Structures are given as C-alpha cells and as structure tokens.
Amino acid sequence: MPSTSLVGKSTPCGWCVVKMITTSQTSGGNFCTRYLVESQNGDIAFMKAMDLTRVMNGSLEDIQALINEYLFERNILAYCKDEKMSKVVVPLSAGELINNQFQAPLNRVFYIVFEKAEGDLREVYLEKQHDDWFSFFKAMHHVCIAAEQLHRAGIAHQDIKPSNILHFAENQSKIGDLGRVTDIQGKSPFINMSFPGDYRYAPLEVRYGITVQEFSDRFLADIYAIGSLVYQTVMGISLTAALANESEKISPNVFQRDYRESLVIHISSFSILMKEFYEACENIFGNKIAEVVTGVVGEMCYPDYEKRGAPKFIARPMKLNARRYTSKMATVIRLFYIEGLISHVK
Ligand SMILES: Nc1ncnc2c1ncn2[C@@H]1O[C@H](COP(=O)(O)OP(=O)(O)OP(=O)(O)O)[C@@H](O)[C@H]1O
Ligand SMILES: [Mg+2]
Numbered sequence: 335m336p337s338t339s340l341v342g343k344s345t346p347c348g349w350c351v352v353k354m355i356t357t358s359q360t361s362g363g364n365f366c367t368r369y370l371v372e373s374q375n376g377d378i379a380f381m382k383a384m385d386l387t388r389v390m391n392g393s394l395e396d397i398q399a400l401i402n403e404y405l406f407e408r409n410i411l412a413y414c415k416d417e418k419m420s421k422v423v424v425p426l427s428a429g430e431l432i433n434n435q436f437q438a439p440l441n442r443v444f445y446i447v448f449e450k451a452e453g454d455l456r457e458v459y460l461e462k463q464h465d466d467w468f469s470f471f472k473a474m475h476h477v478c479i480a481a482e483q484l485h486r487a488g489i490a491h492q493d494i495k496p497s498n499i500l501h502f503a504e505n506q507s508k509i510g511d512l513g514r515v516t517d518i519q520g521k522s523p524f525i526n527m528s529f530p531g532d533y534r535y536a537p538l539e540v541r542y543g544i545t546v547q548e549f550s551d552r553f554l555a556d557i558y559a560i561g562s563l564v565y566q567t568v569m570g571i572s573l574t575a576a577l578a579n580e581s582e583k584i585s586p587n588v589f590q591r592d593y594r595e596s597l598v599i600h601i602s603s604f605s606i607l608m609k610e611f612y613e614a615c616e617n618i619f620g621n622k623i624a625e626v627v628t629g630v631v632g633e634m635c636y637p638d639y640e641k642r643g644a645p646k647f648i649a650r651p652m653k654l655n656a657r658r659y660t661s662k663m664a665t666v667i668r669l670f671y672i673e674g675l676i677s678h679v680k
Contacts, residue, residue: 488518490552493531561634
C-alpha cells in the first residue's frame with residue numbers, strides 16, 4: 335500500500351522516513367501507518383501516514399469523508415498548537431506526499447509529523463509491571479490539564495484511552511490522537527455521532543444509546559475516561575468492562591433494560607467496585623492517598639451521568655470542570671511527598 339512503503343522517501347517539508355513502527359495498535363482509528371522520521375539536522379520525530387486504499391472501492395463520498403477526517407484532525411491540531419495547549423501533542427508539519435511506486439490517485443499519502451513521545455500509557459503502565467506511581471499520577475495531572483485546555487476551547491476529545499496518552503522526557507505527558515474529537519462549532523466530521531470514540535472506554539450511558547443533547551454532554555465521556563484510566567491502571571481491567579461484569583452478575587439482562595431503570599443495579603455494582611478499588615489503593619499508597627484517588631474516580635465515573643462530576647454543583651460547566659481534577663491530582667502528588675512515598679520512585 336502507498337502508506338506502508340515510505341521508508342527512504344522524504345516529505346516535501348524535508349523529513350526523511352527512516353523506519354516503520356510495528357508495535358501493536360489498539361483499534362482501527364484512522365488506519366494509519368506509523369514511522370520514525372528524521373530531519374536534515376538529525377531531529378527525530380513521529381509520523382502518521384494514510385492513503386486512499388481503504389476507500390478505493392467505495393463511493394466518492396467515502397473518499398471525501400476520509401480526506402475530511404484527515405483535514406479536520408490536521409486543522410484541529412494546528413489550532414491547539416496556535417492556542418499553545420501545553421498538554422496536547424504538537425504537530426510539526428503535515429501535508430501530502432506522492433509515492434510513485436503507485437499510480438494516481440492511489441499514490442497520494444497524507445501525513446502528519448509530530449514531536450516524538452517515548453511511549454504511551456498502555457505501553458508504559460499497563461503492559462508491563464511498574465512501581466512508579468508518582469510518575470503515573472503526574473501523567474494523570476497532565477491529562478486533566480489537557481482536558482481543561484481542550485474543553486475551554488470548545489473541544490471534546492471523545493477518545494481518551496491508554497494508547498492515546500503520550501509520555502515525553504522529564505515526566506511530561508500529553509493527550510494525543512485528536513482523530514475523533516468534536517468541536518462546539520460543529521465542524522467535526524463526527525458531530526452527528528453521540529460517541530465517536532472507542533466503545534471499550536465509553537461510559538455506561540453510551541451503551542444504552544443515550545444521545546447527546548447539548549455540546550457539554552460530550553464532556554461526560556471525557557471526564558469518565560480520565561477517571562477510568564486511573565481505575566484501569568490500578569486494577570488492571572477497564573472500568574467499563576468491570577462494571578458490565580459486576581452488573582450482569584446481579585442481573586444478566588441489565589443491558590436489555592432502560593438506562594434509568596437499570597441505574598440502581600449499576601450504582602450498587604459501582605459501589606462494590608469502588609470498595610475493591612479503595613482497598614487496592616490503600617495497599618499500594620496508604621489510606622490518605624487512597625481516599626483522594628477513590629473520591630476522584632467515584633466522581634468522574636459515576637454511572638448516573640446527571641450526577642457525574644463535582645457533587646456540590648448542579649449546573650455545568652462547573653460540575654464537569656476538569657480543573658477540579660487537575661487540582662485533585664496535584665493533591666495526590668503532594669501527598670506522595672508528605673507520606674514519604676517519593677524516596678523509592680523516580
Ligand atoms: N507523537 C508520538 N510519538 C510516539 N508515538 C506516538 C505518537 N503519537 C502516537 N504514537 C503511537 O502510535 C499509536 C497510534 O497513534 P494514534 O492514536 O494517534 O493513531 P490512530 O490511527 O488513531 O490509532 P489507534 O486507533 O490505535 O488509536 C499511539 O497509541 C502511540 O503508541
Ligand atoms: Mg489512538
């Protein structure tokens with residue numbers, strides 16, 4: 335395929351493609367091929383490339399839709415860069431290159447070059463043993479800042495999951511993969527989808543087909559997803575899956591019922607899960623940190639979406655303001671120092 339045979343070629347802006355990255359990818363996403371690229375002065379960066387092969391047998395609309403998705407991701411990344419969102423991955427360049435091993439129009443490859451991360455949260459914290467919880471909570475602090483930055487600009491990420499959290503040198507983390515975002519102006523190609531992200535990380539209401547009524551409803555999924563990153567890293571299983579398992583133990587047909595009707599079951603499953611979660615946190619971090627962390631996950635992932643978020647606020651945007659969780663994560667980090675848990679971590 336044109337986008338899978340780029341090693342040795344260069345982009346018009348001067349990045350030379352040096353190596354294809356073949357580590358596992360989670361979902362389909364944009365079906366991008368990933369590369370390491372190098373500039374003339376030796377800087378290394380990361381490139382995602384895609385071509386039109388996937389829509390080759392489709393209609394003109396399919397081709398147009400794919401190009402629109404690419405253009406939208408590129409534009410929104412450029413916007414976030416212009417707005418200096420410090421915790422959103424930075425694009426270095428983007429454009430189109432021609433792979434002349436193929437004939438037009440299939441020779442067209444669309445690419446985006448990014449600053450290169452050291453790894454993603456899935457690789458660093460989920461797929462291997464680690465005990466660097468301090469760095470993990472620093473990463474979560476940065477993810478909350480990223481959500482604040484995006485939400486403030488009227489952008490909902492909609493696909494926050496372990497493989498989309500990128501780690502950089504010196505304990506810096508950023509949100510990546512803006513491939514499924516929606517924006518308040520409605521320019522996103524996904525604006526008509528209530529939830530464009532990965533269903534494995536979707537909140538409960540998505541499974542019940544509850545549709546988005548107003549733009550701020552989309553923050554519900556982002557806030558849920560951040561809380562569930564914390565849960566999954568401690569417990570080793572995604573919260574969405576754990577909650578479904580627990581509720582189906584109580585009532586096997588729970589997902590055939592109406593959302594409101596089934597909530598009582600999900601809420602009692604959730605409290606069982608939060609009890610186990612607290613105990614796991616207490617074992618690792620002690621009770622002070624366990625209390626804050628369980629409180630955060632309990633608020634961010636609460637099964638009743640109308641009650642999700644800061645308990646003392648009823649109205650949005652305050653109820654779903656990510657800033658609250660930025661400051662909670664800062665508290666967790668501070669407690670690591672106070673509790674003397676810092677000595678044996680980086
Ligand atoms: N800037 C980067 N530096 C290093 N690795 C990156 C970078 N951006 C993404 N990656 C890696 O590539 C993977 C896929 O990137 P991304 O999520 O942006 O693409 P995608 O096409 O939406 O794929 P997926 O469906 O797996 O989410 C990430 O999970 C991460 O491991
Ligand atoms: Mg991704």
